[in-house]
Amino acid sequence: xxxxxxxxxxxxxxxxxxxxxxxxxxNFTIQQGSFAGLxxxxxxxxxxxIQLILGLLRLQKxxxxxxxxxxxxxxxxxxxxxxxxxxxxxxRGFPATVYEVVSMGLTGKVGYFRFLNKGHKxxxxxxxxxxxxxxxxxxxxxxxxxxxxxxxxxxxxxxxQPELLILDEPTVGVDTENVERFYKMLxxxxxxxxxxxxxxxxxxxxxxSYVSDLLCLNKTIHYHGNPSEFHQKSDDELSQFYGHSMxxxxxxx
Amino acid sequence: xxxxxxxxxxxxxxxxxxxxxxxxxPLLGTFIVVRRLSxxxxxxxxxxxxxxxxxxxxxxxxxxxxxxxxxTGIGFSIIGAIIIEYLRSVYQSFQEIxxxxxxxxxxxxxxxxxxxxxxxxxDLYAYLFGSVAAVSQQDLYFILGISxxxxxxxxxxxxxxxxVSFDEEYARVSGIHAxxxxxxxxxxxxxxxxxxxxxVGVLLVSALMTLPVASSIRMAKSFKQAIFYSILFGELSVxxxxxxxxxxxxPPGGTIxxxxxxxxxxxxxxxxxx
Numbered sequence: 001x002x003x004x005x006x007x008x009x010x011x012x013x014x015x016x017x018x019x020x021x022x023x024x025x026x027n028f029t030i031q032q033g034s035f036a037g038l039x040x041x042x043x044x045x046x047x048x049x050i051q052l053i054l055g056l057l058r059l060q061k062x063x064x065x066x067x068x069x070x071x072x073x074x075x076x077x078x079x080x081x082x083x084x085x086x087x088x089x090x091x092r093g094f095p096a097t098v099y100e101v102v103s104m105g106l107t108g109k110v111g112y113f114r115f116l117n118k119g120h121k122x123x124x125x126x127x128x129x130x131x132x133x134x135x136x137x138x139x140x141x142x143x144x145x146x147x148x149x150x151x152x153x154x155x156x157x158x159x160x161q162p163e164l165l166i167l168d169e170p171t172v173g174v175d176t177e178n179v180e181r182f183y184k185m186l187x188x189x190x191x192x193x194x195x196x197x198x199x200x201x202x203x204x205x206x207x208x209s210y211v212s213d214l215l216c217l218n219k220t221i222h223y224h225g226n227p228s229e230f231h232q233k234s235d236d237e238l239s240q241f242y243g244h245s246m247x248x249x250x251x252x253x
Numbered sequence: 254x255x256x257x258x259x260x261x262x263x264x265x266x267x268x269x270x271x272x273x274x275x276x277x278x279p280l281l282g283t284f285i286v287v288r289r290l291s292x293x294x295x296x297x298x299x300x301x302x303x304x305x306x307x308x309x310x311x312x313x314x315x316x317x318x319x320x321x322x323x324x325t326g327i328g329f330s331i332i333g334a335i336i337i338e339y340l341r342s343v344y345q346s347f348q349e350i351x352x353x354x355x356x357x358x359x360x361x362x363x364x365x366x367x368x369x370x371x372x373x374x375x376d377l378y379a380y381l382f383g384s385v386a387a388v389s390q391q392d393l394y395f396i397l398g399i400s401x402x403x404x405x406x407x408x409x410x411x412x413x414x415x416x417v418s419f420d421e422e423y424a425r426v427s428g429i430h431a432x433x434x435x436x437x438x439x440x441x442x443x444x445x446x447x448x449x450x451x452x453v454g455v456l457l458v459s460a461l462m463t464l465p466v467a468s469s470i471r472m473a474k475s476f477k478q479a480i481f482y483s484i485l486f487g488e489l490s491v492x493x494x495x496x497x498x499x500x501x502x503x504p505p506g507g508t509i510x511x512x513x514x515x516x517x518x519x520x521x522x523x524x525x526x527x
Contacts, residue, residue: 082423105427
């Protein structure tokens with residue numbers, strides 16, 4: 001594995017569901033330590049792209065490299081962690097404590113035929129502390145609010161000490177006043193723990209003030225760069241990007 | 254009453270067997286219920302019945318091939334588990350369809366083998382509703398072996414089983430072979446069902462896997478607690494069910510399920526008052 005390679009590199013990526021092109025010629029790289037925001041309207045192919053990056057869908061055309069290794073050869077999955085937008089649609093009646101949920105994040109890393117030890121326990125509490133949920137460790141996960149649950153799921157992803165954390169619409173179900181707090185917490189993780197973040201959102205508003213790289217996706221990457229430059233260009237292009245997309249979506253249906 | 258259980262050897266064997274299944278059925282049942290697979294136990298128990306019927310048929314008609322219907326039951330149950338997993342992978346968007354398929358084929362085969370073996374007899378009645386009678390030393394050791402295997406497998410693969418039960422997608426992304434874990438799990442379930450049938454019978458075995466869990470998840474805060482209460486309620490019901498079944502000369506399947514239902518009623522009542 002090449003240490004200087006970007007954390008993630010996507011080249012000439014196409015993807016089709018049956019006859020419909022979902023992604024076309026997607027190219028971008030994410031460097032270590034960045035806080036990247038991937039935005040795009042609903043139906044722009046964000047979730048498909050993430051599933052390809054995580055190896056949940058098979059590549060059709062193009063290449064994806066994680067830490068310099070082509071995805072089909074990539075084995076080091078404990079460097080990558082994922083918070084699904086479905087994370088908080090889990091079965092709320094499930095009898096599990098916050099601690100137990102976070103401990104799941106270590107399962108793959110610790111490996112088969114091994115048990116969690118004291119060091120792992122400390123890691124679990126540290127991950128909970130990082131998201132400000134330590135005092136909830138023994139509470140039942142179903143009893144928490146949506147925002148608190150989302151923090152727990154982030155902690156579950158952090159506990160394996162990943163280098164790349166991918167979050168798919170993590171603020172769905174989090175009330176608006178807590179969304180800012182949530183992004184601040186992510187920015188702190190990025191800065192203090194040095195974790196590379198890839199945050200996927202349909203909301204271009206709030207996240208631009210936190211991310212270091214902005215990627216606008218609608219089938220292909222329309223913009224990749226500094227969020228402040230995007231704002232300078234923008235109004236016109238922004239409406240073009242979103243407006244155009246709305247148009248094309250209604251055609252596709 | 255409990256003295257007579259410990260006094261006669263055959264009853265003692267029944268009692269120990271009961272304690273073993275009171276442990277393994279609710280243990281696996283906790284995972285089954287939280288994964289919303291409660292009906293799998295029913296599907297597998299009916300396949301086990303067809304295996305037992307096949308064993309009874311061999312016993313009666315082809316004497317030289319005769320092996321205990323118990324072992325043919327286990328064999329069929331494991332094959333049923335493999336087929337359920339196969340069907341679930343073929344019908345990814347209709348995974349629950351595997352259960353009615355396997356259940357109806359199980360009943361169909363049972364009917365065929367039962368009539369080939371010249372119809373109902375007392376043995377079959379015991380397999381359907383359970384029995385306090387005659388667990389041989391050999392059966393007890395066999396069930397002890399199965400139970401040790403199940404408990405060891407659950408302890409060794411606890412963290413994987415838990416992760417796959419809570420969130421299969423996440424488990425897969427974090428590098429767990431969810432498919433294999435699931436297969437191991439359903440295999441353990443098949444073994445537990447065939448072990449439990451001796452005492453609770455085919456028709457009621459799924460009750461011992463789901464009813465104690467229904468009670469426990471109303472009380473438990475953590476998953477480990479849920480397992481603990483499930484086993485506690487399972488054991489209480491098996492003990493009271495076996496003793497009262499013996500005393501009133503009723504198949505223990507019935508008395509155990511009534512005991513489980515009483516516990517559930519009490520738990521629901523206490524919880525609703527809070």
